[in-house]
Amino acid sequence: MHISEGVLSAPVLLTGAAATATGTAVALRQLDNEDIPQVAIVSAALFVGNLIHIPLGPTSVHLILNAMAGILLGWKAFPAFLVAFLLQSILFQFGGLTALGVNVAMVSIPAVVCHYLFKIVTKRDEEGIKRLGVAGFICGAVGIALAAIFLMLALSFTDGSLEEMGRAILVANIPLAIIEALLTSLCLVFLQKVKPEVFTEFQDGAQSLQRRGRL
């Protein structure tokens, strides 16, 4: 879900850039040097995840995985997406430069929303696998739906004539929202079963490792 270069109007581009700058600034304040490798790993996984084609009937869709990023990283999803998209734009021109702010904000704001949503639904102390699956499903769907709504808004604020296209994109993203919801849910359950500590360690960062004497 990228908006190409040169489509959006200056006010929309500026708003997106401001939102991304704010989100990144908040995240950088939380981010210690020791956390950088972890955030980088998720960012790189997002980069690769964006390249995976998931079959859907006769066509295929690209994953965005922003709910996953939000759940694992919280606000740090902003720099993670910023860097992933910047690299994509340098390596193979997905997205672009002036639209970078809008593209990052479009997926990262829903990621942060998912982060809090996930916390509310799971209430961390209860370790119910079912509850985790449900939370993943909701977050996956909300993440994509919100991102698609932002995309529609960005297009319709740019020019009235793009509104129709925005609506069409919104509708086209419904299947993606369902797939992401399903995948996020399954993937979270998998992580919980195989390596439950990723949930706490990604969020607390490297300090928690040091506290527990593992570094």
Place this chain on the structure above:
Amino acid sequence: MININQGFAQGSSWVHQLDPRIKIITIFLLATVLAVGESIVMLLQALVFSSFLILSAKLDLKEVGKRLMVVNFFILGIWLFVPLTYPGEALFQVGPLSFSIPGVIYATKITLRSNAIMLGIIALLSTSTVSSLMQAMRYLYIPEKIVYLFFFVYRYVHVIWKEFNRLHDSMLMRGFKSETSLHSYRSYAYLIGMLIIRSYDRSRRVYEAMLCRGFRGEFHNLDELSFSSRDLKIFSGILFFISWIIIVEKGVFLV
């Protein structure tokens, strides 16, 4: 599949040799002017300028074309919608659908703008290695943490990409067929989960290894960027051109 290696970064043209700081400043200025620009004459000139950079960099034109195709996919969507939904005098009508003249002009502007910026990015950013861009970013006061993050992500993308292909290959060897079914989606979900776990373990190992070697949260430059007199001349030329397109955009000569 997509090539994540920097195919365009190899080369010896003057574009390749240009100081990466100049490249970043240039593409930033150029993209900003183009993104807000409205004049078709200006956009055309910028497109010519970007194409000139591509030609000077002696890039594989077929490959450049392929990349532009991807970009223009979104633009194609614009062409499907905008001429029909933009209010204004009709250019021609097909049944109940009318193609408006301002709509076509608007879509043309978007196409020119998008392609000019994209060609600029290919010519200027893709011709530098990521490590040299990183160094340039540090000079240009990009927050250190972002630059480090960028460095690690670039490093890990290759590792994770390899890991992904390995896992995917082993799935295929066990008879996995990707199709629209719950089983297939579950397999993909586990694949992504496994990817996260493996890379996570790996990132910890790497970080611990770095700590053992005395890493204290800072990187040191080994090779300095040098700003030659040729860089200065080219940079002046570029600034002159950008001022020129701003003048054209403002319509000083075309009252």
